[in-house]
Structure formats: C-alpha cells, structure tokens
Amino acid sequence: MIKTLLSLGCKILRDELLFKHCSFKIGGPARFFIEIPNEHALLEFLKIVSDSDRYYILGKGTNVLFSDEGYRGIIIRLIEDFRKIYVLEDKISCGGGVLISEFLKAAIKNNLTGFEYLTGIPGTVGGAVCGNAGSKDEWISTSIDSVEVYINEKKQLINRKKIRFGYRESELKKCIITRVNFSLKKTVKNDSLKKIRENMQRRLETQPLNVPSAGSVFKNPNGFFSAGELIECAGLKGKCVGCAQISELHGNFIVNKGGAIAKDVLCLIDLIKGKVKKKFNINLETEIKMIK
Ligand SMILES: Cc1cc2nc3c(=O)[nH]c(=O)nc-3n(C[C@H](O)[C@H](O)[C@H](O)COP(=O)(O)OP(=O)(O)OC[C@H]3O[C@@H](n4cnc5c(N)ncnc54)[C@H](O)[C@@H]3O)c2cc1C
Structure with missing residues (x-):
C-alpha cells in the first residue's frame, strides 16, 4: 500500500505525533499520517485500505482532542488539489481542504457576501461543513448548493436539500467531503469588510x-x-x-x-x-x- 500511495504523490509519515496537527497541541502518535493530493490518490487509498484498517479524516484539527496514546490507525488529510478554489460569478467551489480564511479571502476579492459570520473560525471547509460550523444563529449549511463526497469508494454530488444539517452536526460524518459548492450574493465590498472587522473584534475580546x-x-x-x-x-x-x-x-x-x-x-x-x-x-x- 505504501509504495502505491507514494507513487501517487501521497506524503506518508509513520508514528507522527498528532499534537503537531491540531490547535489544542495535544496528542500522541498516529500509526500512519497520510496526506492525499488528489482524487485519484484518494480513490486508490480507499480501494487499498482494508475493512480492518481504521482511518480518520482530519481537517486542520481545530475541533478535535487526540488521545495521549495517539491513534492506532491511519489519519488522512486532503492537500494540494483539495485546496483549490474556483469562482464563477456568485458561485464559489472549494476543495474540502481549503481553509475557511482562504474561502473568505476569495469571497471578498470577488465582492461576494453572506459568509461574514464565519470570520475567525479556524479550520477547513470540509471540517466546517461536517460540523455545520457557524455562529449562534448562522451556519455554513445555509450558503451551500451541493457537496461532493466519497462514501467508501463511491463519489456522489449531493444537493444541499438532500443533506440533513443540525446544530453543529450533519449527516456527512461518515463521508469524505472533497468539494463544497457555495452560492453567495454580490455586494459592495466595504460593507462586507466592516462586518468582518466587527466579528473579529468581538472574538478577540471574548475568546x-x-x-x-x-x-x-x-x-x-x-x-x-x-x-x-x-x-x-x-x-x-x-x-x-x-x-x-x-x-x-x-x-x-x-x-x-x-x-x-x-x-x-x-x-x-x-x-x-x-x-x-x-x-x-x-x-x-x-x-x-x-x-x-
Ligand atoms: C479559537 C477557535 C474558535 C472557534 N470558533 C468556532 C465558531 O465560532 N464556530 C464553530 O462552529 N466552530 C468554531 N471552532 C471549531 C472549529 O474551528 C470548527 O469546528 C471547524 O469547522 C473545524 O474544522 P477543521 O478543519 O479544523 O476540522 P477538524 O477539527 O480537523 O475535524 C472536525 C470534524 O470534521 C471532520 N472532517 C474534517 N475534514 C473533513 C472532510 N474533508 N470530510 C469529512 N469530514 C471532515 C473530522 O473527521 C472531524 O469529525 C473554533 C475553534 C477554535 C480553535
């Protein structure tokens, strides 16, 4: 398995200490820590990994607590192609590994609004959609058009209307979110930046x-x-x-x-x-x- 994945551009680390990969800075070693650069490699990984291999998809690690003993399995993380963003008019398409901050930058640059409540939330788009991240009364699920996922080896594009989201949860827990398609609104740039500044200031004061x-x-x-x-x-x-x-x-x-x-x-x-x-x-x- 290791040889095949290396040949497909995966980065593989053995006994990697997990405290290096989460915002809590806590956690022992993972048997394997594999960074996956594109869909082809992800599909091969999913084909090769056996039912007895445990694996866990990690985003930026900002909502997790790893055990001191580590993880007796494979931690996977989406990189490279999964960090690409495409913008077309009022639509933004983000790979599952894109940082929320990069998504916000792309939206601002293209005069798009409707995402300001995400200001200051660390982590990736995949992690945010999995946990329906947001503020007290606005959540990422409200801006989504569709989500591209892998369920085992099967790729699916799921319309937002077909996905159940709840308060800090979604039914996408068992999937690998590879791409998220958002629909935003055109705006006057300064209005958006003002909201972002206010939200960030509130966070700095209270967190x-x-x-x-x-x-x-x-x-x-x-x-x-x-x-x-x-x-x-x-x-x-x-x-x-x-x-x-x-x-x-x-x-x-x-x-x-x-x-x-x-x-x-x-x-x-x-x-x-x-x-x-x-x-x-x-x-x-x-x-x-x-x-x-
Ligand atoms: C200082 C601070 C402030 C925060 N403020 C907020 C806030 O205001 N609102 C809020 O909602 N959250 C907040 N969070 C929590 C966290 O940032 C969010 O939950 C974020 O969306 C997690 O993203 P992540 O990439 O770090 O996910 P991770 O922590 O890596 O993973 C979280 C979950 O998502 C799953 N996951 C990650 N990537 C994928 C993927 N591609 N496909 C499928 N599943 C995936 C993981 O398996 C795991 O179950 C805050 C965290 C910190 C440290």
Whole structure:
C-alpha cells in the first residue's frame, strides 16, 4: 500500500505525533499520517485500505482532542488539489481542504457576501461543513448548493436539500467531503469588510485566541442556553487540572497552558459536566470530537 500511495504523490509519515496537527497541541502518535493530493490518490487509498484498517479524516484539527496514546490507525488529510478554489460569478467551489480564511479571502476579492459570520473560525471547509460550523444563529449549511463526497469508494454530488444539517452536526460524518459548492450574493465590498472587522473584534475580546484550544468544548444546550455562561455560573472559570485550564475569558473554552495532556482536558470536561448537572440539572454535550 505504501509504495502505491507514494507513487501517487501521497506524503506518508509513520508514528507522527498528532499534537503537531491540531490547535489544542495535544496528542500522541498516529500509526500512519497520510496526506492525499488528489482524487485519484484518494480513490486508490480507499480501494487499498482494508475493512480492518481504521482511518480518520482530519481537517486542520481545530475541533478535535487526540488521545495521549495517539491513534492506532491511519489519519488522512486532503492537500494540494483539495485546496483549490474556483469562482464563477456568485458561485464559489472549494476543495474540502481549503481553509475557511482562504474561502473568505476569495469571497471578498470577488465582492461576494453572506459568509461574514464565519470570520475567525479556524479550520477547513470540509471540517466546517461536517460540523455545520457557524455562529449562534448562522451556519455554513445555509450558503451551500451541493457537496461532493466519497462514501467508501463511491463519489456522489449531493444537493444541499438532500443533506440533513443540525446544530453543529450533519449527516456527512461518515463521508469524505472533497468539494463544497457555495452560492453567495454580490455586494459592495466595504460593507462586507466592516462586518468582518466587527466579528473579529468581538472574538478577540471574548475568546482566548492567544493560547492553544479547540474552540467551544460543549454545545449550547438545546442550541439556546449558553454553555459558557452555565460554566461561569457554576464557578468554574479559571479551574486547572495539570496544564489544562477552563479559560478565565470564556467559560466554554479549555486552554492548554503548555504541556497539557488529553487526560487533563478530559478531567476538566467531567468536572464541568458534573457541576453543571448538579447545579442546573442540564446535561452538557461535547462539541469537540475525541479521537482515540
Ligand atoms: C479559537 C477557535 C474558535 C472557534 N470558533 C468556532 C465558531 O465560532 N464556530 C464553530 O462552529 N466552530 C468554531 N471552532 C471549531 C472549529 O474551528 C470548527 O469546528 C471547524 O469547522 C473545524 O474544522 P477543521 O478543519 O479544523 O476540522 P477538524 O477539527 O480537523 O475535524 C472536525 C470534524 O470534521 C471532520 N472532517 C474534517 N475534514 C473533513 C472532510 N474533508 N470530510 C469529512 N469530514 C471532515 C473530522 O473527521 C472531524 O469529525 C473554533 C475553534 C477554535 C480553535
């Protein structure tokens, strides 16, 4: 398998430490870490990989917590062709590996609007669509026309209307998202830039962006209550376990103060869940994906 994939331009790393590939900066080694440059190589990978091989598709790793023991399988990431963007009038087509920030740049450059709520969300288009990323009341799914996916070895172009999206989730979890086609609106450029600046300023004021984290740890219960406020009211802001800390700035962020391990983060998650349940009788559900 390795020889074939190398000949197709894949980059293959053995025992690659996963902390290097996620925003939390936490995680042990993956047996294999494979970067896939194009559809041909992806298809070959999917043909070669056997049912007993575990694999996990990673975007930029900004919404995941890897285990300290690492991942006993293959982590794959889409690069090169999957990072290409095409623009035609009010339509943008992005490969699954395109960064959200690159998508925003392309939209601004072409005077397109309707995406400003994505400002400051790190990660890739594939990751964002998989988790229906967005703000409190706007989500990426609303701007999508269609999504190109691989389900096992079968390629499909699925119309947005046929995909079920929910609050921070989609039914595309079991697919590999290779391309996303968006429909935006033409705008006056400055209006868009103003919204982007305001959104970024709000993030800088309310989120601990200068320390490693994976963004919001919990979903807002019923998509309505603020998990951050519940955690704050439970008196947990600033609480540490090892080198992981519940952010003093935003109750729903756990930050890695340097050298935190997954077990520290998991202890804090259990602590928060227990306290919030006891105080408010609310069960918090994690938004970040635990990978082991
Ligand atoms: C500082 C900070 C702020 C954040 N703010 C927000 C916010 O405001 N709103 C919000 O929604 N999120 C936010 N996040 C979380 C995160 O950035 C988003 O969820 C982002 O969309 C994840 O993209 P990613 O490429 O990093 O995905 P990853 O973390 O790599 O993966 C997340 C999930 O997507 C899947 N996935 C990734 N790529 C693909 C693909 N090509 N095909 C199929 N599945 C795929 C993975 O398997 C995994 O299940 C924030 C994170 C940080 C660190």
